[in-house]
Amino acid sequence: MHSFRNDYMEGAHPFVLERIVQTNNEQYIGYTEDNLCKKGRSAIRSAIVRSDNKGTLRSAGIIPAALQVEFVAGGTMANLVSIAASLRPHECAIAAPDAHINVHETGAIEACGHKVLVTDDADGMLSVAGIDAVMKEHEYGRSFHMVKPRLLYVSFATETGLVLSLSELTALRSYATSKDLLLFIDGARLAVGLTSKDCDVTLADICAAADIFTIGGTKNGALFGEAIVVRNPDIQRDFRYIMKQKGAVMAKGRLLGAQFDALFSATGAQAGVEEAFEDEPLYLSLGRHSNAMAARLKEVLKRHGFDSFISDSPTNQQFLLLENHVAQDFMHAFDADEISRPDSEHTVVRMTCSWATTQEDIDQVDAMFSQAEANVEA
Template sequence: MPATSLCQDEACPPYSLMDDYSEGAHPQILEALLRTNSTQQVSYGNDEYSNEARHLIREKIDCADDEAEIFFVPSGTSANLISIASCLRPYEAVITLDSGHIACKEAGAIEATGHKLILVPPVDGKMTPANLQKAFQQNQFYPHMAKPRLLYISNASETGTVYTKRELSNLSAMCKQLKLLLLMDGARIGTALCSKKNDMTLRDIFDLTDIFWIGGTKAGALLGEAIVVKKELAEGFVFHLKQHGALLAKGRIIGVQFMELFRNDLFFTLATHANSMAEKISANFECLGYSLVADTATNQVFVTLPSTLVRRLEDRFRFYTWEHLDDGRMVIRIVTSWATDELQVDKFNAWVEQWTVVGK
């Protein structure tokens, strides 16, 4: 991992554990962009680098060219919006967890396309077949209610948990029974696949979903996501890209990055590093007796801390305050990344330990 600046001065800006996109891009990706910069290429994602990236991704999925189409878009919101808009009629609705990214982190982007969101409470951050079936049955008063047509999930979940193959298989079977499409948001699919709790391959995910996408923005790329669409749903998809402003003239910029991420498994190496840094932070919290709000399966740590400890940590580190509890304690979210410096993690853990001892 590239070393970050290790400022020992008290005036040094706090080190960020806020998200997994505070840094720019992995040096290999920047080198690839520079190396290919002067070549002339066909525009709008039809360049040789984008095509090579598609080939490499299909190899990792273990699928043939005629099984899936792959489209590159600049952001996660555009990936979700376009995937949903491409396969729903105006009166059709999306079933999603109330913590889902499309429900609370995308400024109503899906609703802006005219599609209702049917909200469901999560169980360990995930959708269950029972909750899915209940939501479906509660929205059957046609034509007075929007018709459920698609289930949206994310892996890893919004609290960093991961779906097992059995869990996804059960959801997939339920979707088929209810005639629902299944979309998986893969903003952090790399950390999900590299989790010690994961038992799925990309091929499993391809077989059990209708559309899923592979996040590059949170995996060491400058920007970009790769949407994998089953062939039967791919017709006309490119028109949705164009209408939503996601068909980039210089599509090569995303293609080069995914080519580099999947050429020699850099994508998985970086995700494994992010997970290991989170595991190190999580283990320290547990050792000191703090309660984790969610199991640390990927690169997100959710922990309940005294507000005094949170305030002290904020002087030296940046992280997200997830919730203020009635008893004065706080739930914080810590996110590690492909570039998280292990020395900074050690410093964070040392400060937590020191102030825990002082506070007792």
């Protein structure tokens, strides 16, 4: 039985793994200064440019060659390096309460010396209104007795599977610019965000909006690894020193370069992803596949009476609010993940689809429900 616990339970998509295997015996210099990394960087820059169908980058004067692209092994590492490189000691991040950096990174940002201020936004959907309330409190004091807000952190897609619209994203950017704030977009689940139903944001839009953002590989078909795209030249300065100091520069960076080259220079169609859209990079197609599976799973769940979703997630994570005993059975049956207990009688359960989830896996869920229903009737 397929496990729906999370989207990093398998290794790499075969197309990606193949690149690692193919290049295994080749010799490359270390620390992401090799040719595979060069290709990976180039592929990402190209994909960003190709996605600029609205001309946003051009009108913003963003030159692809000036984007710094770095590779690190994991998501917490990507976040802490990016934020440590962006802030002076007294500066802090603003995030929604659910933000990964606020809850699930064991205080990694604080360990770099920086406070994380939270807004009152739900579901990780950082909003201008939420930020503005925090800013007002600090501007009112406008004084050295309080930390200085300097960086906005928002996940795309969010921790509960939602996705900012282009207008929301643009509003964050405008607000950030007006207040001299940096915008950091955590793209651990960027692929499912960008390919979600009704999403009007492109990779180019992300790049134009963010001073710095990440492109998550671990949860989207890579064996492991995240790319960091640094657009803001001030953050680029000596960025690799900060990486090295935090243990984030891989000796065999080639592994990361090879994977991101595979994910961004090949199309999803070339790699055999059924849902692939036009000539989009494999990276996006894998997200699209995950979302498609999740949509079907959602339909199956609803059809069998499970419709208490805590958010209308258009992405690969679906969250159900269940009575505790139902949740137990549910998690046992599908290896779903327990997320929280909002009150003493209920459990929030997560089912996640990945690039590796198949139509057969969904059908099996459907079948199990039908069988159970038949048993009950009998």
